[in-house]
Amino acid sequence: MHDVRRSLPISMRRRGRRYLQAARAIASLSVVAFVISGAGEAGAETRKGAEGYRIQDLDDPLEKLVPLNPRTPNEQKKLDAAAWFMTGQLREGRNDFTGALEAYKKAVEIDPDAVPVYRSLVPLAFSLNQTKDAVQYALKAIELDPNDTGLLRRLGVHMASDRKLPEAIQLFEQAVKSPSLDKKSAFYVSLNRDLAILYAAVGKMENSANAFEIVFDALVNPRDYDIDDRTRAALMDDPATTFERMGLVFLEAKRPEKAVLAFERASKERRGEPGTLNYNLALVYQQMKQYDKGLEELQKYLDAQLQSKGREAYALLVELLTAQNKADEVIPRLQELADKDAVNSTLQYFLAEQLVKADRLADAEALYKK
Numbered sequence: 001m002h003d004v005r006r007s008l009p010i011s012m013r014r015r016g017r018r019y020l021q022a023a024r025a026i027a028s029l030s031v032v033a034f035v036i037s038g039a040g041e042a043g044a045e046t047r048k049g050a051e052g053y054r055i056q057d058l059d060d061p062l063e064k065l066v067p068l069n070p071r072t073p074n075e076q077k078k079l080d081a082a083a084w085f086m087t088g089q090l091r092e093g094r095n096d097f098t099g100a101l102e103a104y105k106k107a108v109e110i111d112p113d114a115v116p117v118y119r120s121l122v123p124l125a126f127s128l129n130q131t132k133d134a135v136q137y138a139l140k141a142i143e144l145d146p147n148d149t150g151l152l153r154r155l156g157v158h159m160a161s162d163r164k165l166p167e168a169i170q171l172f173e174q175a176v177k178s179p180s181l182d183k184k185s186a187f188y189v190s191l192n193r194d195l196a197i198l199y200a201a202v203g204k205m206e207n208s209a210n211a212f213e214i215v216f217d218a219l220v221n222p223r224d225y226d227i228d229d230r231t232r233a234a235l236m237d238d239p240a241t242t243f244e245r246m247g248l249v250f251l252e253a254k255r256p257e258k259a260v261l262a263f264e265r266a267s268k269e270r271r272g273e274p275g276t277l278n279y280n281l282a283l284v285y286q287q288m289k290q291y292d293k294g295l296e297e298l299q300k301y302l303d304a305q306l307q308s309k310g311r312e313a314y315a316l317l318v319e320l321l322t323a324q325n326k327a328d329e330v331i332p333r334l335q336e337l338a339d340k341d342a343v344n345s346t347l348q349y350f351l352a353e354q355l356v357k358a359d360r361l362a363d364a365e366a367l368y369k370k
Helices: 010-039 041-047 073-093 097-110 115-127 131-144 149-161 165-176 186-201 205-220 229-237 243-252 256-268 274-287 291-303 311-323 327-340 345-357 361-368
Strands: none
Touching: 073 097, 073 115, 097 115, 097 131, 115 131, 115 149, 131 149, 149 165, 149 186, 165 186, 186 205, 186 229, 186 243, 205 229, 205 243, 205 256, 243 256, 243 274, 256 274, 274 291, 274 311, 291 311, 311 327, 311 345, 327 345, 345 361
16 A cells, blocks of 8 residues: 655654654553552552552551642543554554554544644545545644645545546645745645646646746756756656756746757756757747847758647747748748658648738649549
């Protein structure tokens, strides 16, 4: 079974361990008190006299422990909850996951404010496909600790997988803005990666670009962030967070300078098809009104005889030439491309359409009949 808790921040796991250590300390004291106050009764029964309990005949009589400060009901409740939490930890260590979940549930039933218990309960409930309970407990935990970034992300991932994108975005935003989150940590970068993808999915390209700028900076300058080579490679191998993908988001958000940097980085890292990157750069230069550079990059795509962009590439050629008052060069350049790539039907039909627009019907008809 996959241990989903490994994806949680180290600080979050440490808090759970501290809770467990405290619980064990309380339990140890309780055992001592139990032995002194009552557990020894059975063994010492024969030595009980009027003066009290004795372990051996010549010993001083033992007296029952009377606490100076007896436990309050609330303290006893927390102790009982801690005992169930320890039971859950023990069962989980023995791979009795169902039993562990039941123990955790009893712990929060006794002490509903025991946040560390939720941090073990929620991931386990999700991993056992008890989604409804997991969501319910996660919401309760977040209510108790609004800065629990690990649970915020876990619940956000669930909402996103359930296509509840606005709710997912809200949870990720809450996590990113947490004052307890290290803004140079790998976890912070990952949260922004998730946010960027979600923003793009709902058409908020400005917000997506903002989040991707953090991811881009972390990938280009990993030493400024707590990101190891493995994490960086995972981000770059993810189709949703490649330099090319980020460049397209920057382009759509009208940030051409950042888009150029992303596409150039994609080329340097040899990620993506070279011709496709040239096409993307042509779009950027068109947005920047640097039409000469746009034509230069587009020509590299066209010379490679790629068809991945379909008729959009030929339409871009028309736009770039027209922007330079070179509309008369459209048909000759398309004709030259068509002669070199006779099997490209998309190009052939696009050329025929341009011939019709230029009132060269006979040439267009001849091309259609090929």
